[in-house]
Amino acid sequence: MPSETPAFDLRAVVLSGFLPAALFAIGEGAIIPIIPIAADNLGAGLAFAGFVASLILVGELIGDVPSGVVVGRIGERNAMIGAAVVSVVGLLVCTWAPNPWVLAVGVFLVGVSTAVFALARHAYMTTAIPVHVRARALSSLGGVFRFGYFVGPFIAAGVVHLTGTTQSAFWIHITCCLLAAVVLLVIRDPATGARGFRKPHRASRPTTPDATTASAATAATTATEPPADTGAQFVQDEAHGLFRTIRTHRKVLLRLGSGAGLIGALRAGRQVILPLWAVSVGLDDSTAALVIGIAGAVDFALFYTSGQIMDRWGRLASALPCMVGLALSYFLLAWSGHLETRVGWFVGIAIGMSLANGVGSGILMTLGADLAPRDHPAPFLGAWRFTGDFGSAAAPLLISGVTAVASIAVASGVMGVLGLVGAGVLLRYVPRYLPRRLR
Numbered sequence: 001m002p003s004e005t006p007a008f009d010l011r012a013v014v015l016s017g018f019l020p021a022a023l024f025a026i027g028e029g030a031i032i033p034i035i036p037i038a039a040d041n042l043g044a045g046l047a048f049a050g051f052v053a054s055l056i057l058v059g060e061l062i063g064d065v066p067s068g069v070v071v072g073r074i075g076e077r078n079a080m081i082g083a084a085v086v087s088v089v090g091l092l093v094c095t096w097a098p099n100p101w102v103l104a105v106g107v108f109l110v111g112v113s114t115a116v117f118a119l120a121r122h123a124y125m126t127t128a129i130p131v132h133v134r135a136r137a138l139s140s141l142g143g144v145f146r147f148g149y150f151v152g153p154f155i156a157a158g159v160v161h162l163t164g165t166t167q168s169a170f171w172i173h174i175t176c177c178l179l180a181a182v183v184l185l186v187i188r189d190p191a192t193g194a195r196g197f198r199k200p201h202r203a204s205r206p207t208t209p210d211a212t213t214a215s216a217a218t219a220a221t222t223a224t225e226p227p228a229d230t231g232a233q234f235v236q237d238e239a240h241g242l243f244r245t246i247r248t249h250r251k252v253l254l255r256l257g258s259g260a261g262l263i264g265a266l267r268a269g270r271q272v273i274l275p276l277w278a279v280s281v282g283l284d285d286s287t288a289a290l291v292i293g294i295a296g297a298v299d300f301a302l303f304y305t306s307g308q309i310m311d312r313w314g315r316l317a318s319a320l321p322c323m324v325g326l327a328l329s330y331f332l333l334a335w336s337g338h339l340e341t342r343v344g345w346f347v348g349i350a351i352g353m354s355l356a357n358g359v360g361s362g363i364l365m366t367l368g369a370d371l372a373p374r375d376h377p378a379p380f381l382g383a384w385r386f387t388g389d390f391g392s393a394a395a396p397l398l399i400s401g402v403t404a405v406a407s408i409a410v411a412s413g414v415m416g417v418l419g420l421v422g423a424g425v426l427l428r429y430v431p432r433y434l435p436r437r438l439r
Contacts, residue, residue: 015183015187016077016124016183016184016187017121017124017125017141018141018144019180019183019187020080020084020121020180020181020183020184021121021141021144021145021148021180022144022147022148023148023176023177023179023180023183024084024087024114024117024121024148024176024177024180025144025145025146025147025148025149025152026147026148026151026152026155026172026176027148027152027172027173027174027175027176027177028114028148028149028152028173029148029149029150029151029152029153029156029296030152030153030155030156030159030169030172030173030176031091031094031110031152031156031169031170031172031173032053032056032149032152032153032271032275033153033156033271033274033275033278033288033289033292033293034156034160034166034169034170034275034285034289035052035053035056035094035103035107035275036049036050036052036053036272036275036276036279037049037166037275037278037279037285037288038094038097038103038166038167038169038170039052039053039100039103039104040279041166042097042098042099042100042103043099043100044100045404046276046279046280046403046408047400047401047403047404048100048400048404049100049276049279049400050272050273050276050396050399050400050403051104051396051397051400052100052103052104052107053107053271053272053275053276053396053400054272054393054395054396054397054399054400055104055107055108055111056107056108056110056111056114057111057268057271057389057392057393057395057396058108058111058393058396058397059107059108059109059110059111059112059113059114059115060111060112060114060115060118060389060392060393061115061386061389061390061392061393062111062112062115063111063112063113063114063115063116064115064119064382064385064386064389065242065386067079067115067116067119067120068119068382070082070116071116071119071120071123076120076121076123076124077120077124077184079116079117079119079120079123080116080117080120080121080124080180080181080184081181081184081185082116083113083114083116083117083120084113084117084177084178084180084181084184085177085181086109086112086113086116087109087110087113087114087117087173087177088174088177088178089109090105090106090107090108090109090110090112090113091106091110091170091171091173091174091177092106092170092174093105093106093109094106094107094110094167094170095167095170095171095174097167110173121141122141125141143300143303143304146296146299146300146303146361147300149296149299149300150293150296150297150299150300151293152172152293152296153289153290153292153293153296154289154290154293155172156169156172156286156289156293157286157287157289157290157293158286159171159172160285160286160289161286166285169289242379242382242383242386245379245380245382245383246383246386246387249380249383252371252433253383253384253387255425255428255429255432255433256367256371256425256426256429256430256432256433257384257387258387258425259319259422259425259426259429259430260364260367260368260384260387260388260391261387261388261390261391261394262323262391262418262419262421262422262425263319263322263323263360263363263364263388263391263422263426264364264388264389264390264391264392264395265391265392265394265395265398265415265418265422266323266326266327266330266395266415266418266419266422267326267357267392268391268392268393268395268396269330269395269396269398269399269415270326270329270353270357271396272395272396272399272400273330273333273399273408273411273412273415274291274292274295274346274350274353275288275292276399276403276408277333277346277408277412278291278292278346280337280408281342281343281346282343283343283346291346291347291350292350294347294350294351295350295351295353295354296354297354298351298354298355298358299354299355299357299358299361300358301358302355302358302359302361303358303361303362305358305359305361306318306358306359306360306361306362306363307361307362307366309359310362310363310366315363315366315367315370315430315434316426316427316430316431318359318360318361318363319360319363319367319423319426319430320423320426320427321356321359321360322356322357322359322360322363323356323360323419323420323422323423323426324356324419324420324423325352325353325355325356325357325359326353326356326357326419327415327416327417327418327419327420327422327423328352328356328416328419329349329352329353329356329416330412330413330415330416330419331412331413331416332345332349332352333345333346333349333409333412334409334410334412334413334416336349337407337408337409337412364384364385364388367384367430367434368380368381368384368385369381370434371384371433371434372384395415395418398411398414398415399411399415402414
C-alpha cells in the first residue's frame, strides 16, 4: 500500500526557509549603504569607493554561473550553509581591511557567496513548498528580501552610532550569516525530515545492460531513497548550457532582455550612488544609513501593490512608471548637487527612487515567467536572470568610471538617460513579445 503524503508543515518552512533568508537579507541590507562609506574612510576617492561597492554585484554576476552546478551537486540546504560560511570569511576581510584594495577583495567574496545563497534559497523553497501554494510562497520570499533591505540600514545606523566605527556594520552581517547557518543546521528540513548537512540524492545508473536488473534496481532505489531534489534540479537546469541558451533565445534577450538589463542597472545604480552622494554632501555614516533605511521602508511597503498593478493593468503599468520615475530621480539628483539645500533634496530623492523602484517590484521575475517556454522554462529563466544581473553589475562600474573622469553629478545624469532608453525599449518590445492580456 502506498504511504500517505505527509501534511504540509507551514511552520517548518517558515523556520527553515524564510527565517534564514530574512537573516541573510538583513545582514546584506546593513552593509550595502556602508561599503562606499567604509572605502572612503580608508582613503578611497568617490570613484574608487563606487568601484568597491560595485564588486558585490560583480561577484553576484560571476557567482551566477557556477552556483546552479554547486547547488545541484551538494543540495540546497548545504549550499546555503556553505555560502553563509564563505560570506563570513569575506566579511571578516572587510572588517580588518587596512586599505580599500583589501576591502574590495572581501566585498567580492561576499557577492559570490550571495549569488550561491540566493539560488539555493530559491531551489530550497521550490523543493519544500507544494505546487498549489508555491507562487505565494516565492512572492513572500521576495517580500522577505525587501524586508531585510528595510531593516538592515536602521540596525547599521544604530550600531555605527554606538560604536563610532563604520566597520562595525560588517559584524551585523557576520552575526546574521552565523545565525542563518545555525537555523539551517538545527531546524528539520520539511522536504526530507532531516537536520543539518545531507547528501543530495542522485539517480544511480545501472552498471549492467540487463533491462530486468536495471528495472529492479530502479524500483529498489525508489522504495528506499527520497525523491530527487526538484529545486536543486531546477537551478542546475538553469545553469546548464547558459551561453548556449543565450544564443538560442538571442532575439528576445537582445531586445526585451536589454530592457530588463537596464531595469537591473537603474536599481543597482541607486544602491551605489545614494551612499556616494551622502558622502559628497557631508552626511555622517549613521545618518546616511538612516536615510537609506527610510527609503527602503517605502520600497518594502509597495512590493505587494506592484503585483496587484501588474495583474490588473498589465506589465507595462508597472515597468514604465518604475523606469521613468527612476530616470527622473537620477536627473533631479544631478541637478541638486549645487544647491545649498542639497541635503534635503537628497533625502527627498532617495525616497522618490524607492517609490519608483517599489512600483516595479517583481517585474523582472514576472516578465521572465511570462516569456519562458512552458515545457522547459529553467534554462531560459537562468539566461534571463543572467541578463538582468549583467545590467546590475555594469551600472555601478559605469557610475564609478564616469565619476572618475567627470563627476558624480554627470554619472547620475548618464543613469537618467539610460532610464529613459530602458523605458523606450520596454514600450517597444513588451507589446511584441507578450499577449495583450499580459501587457
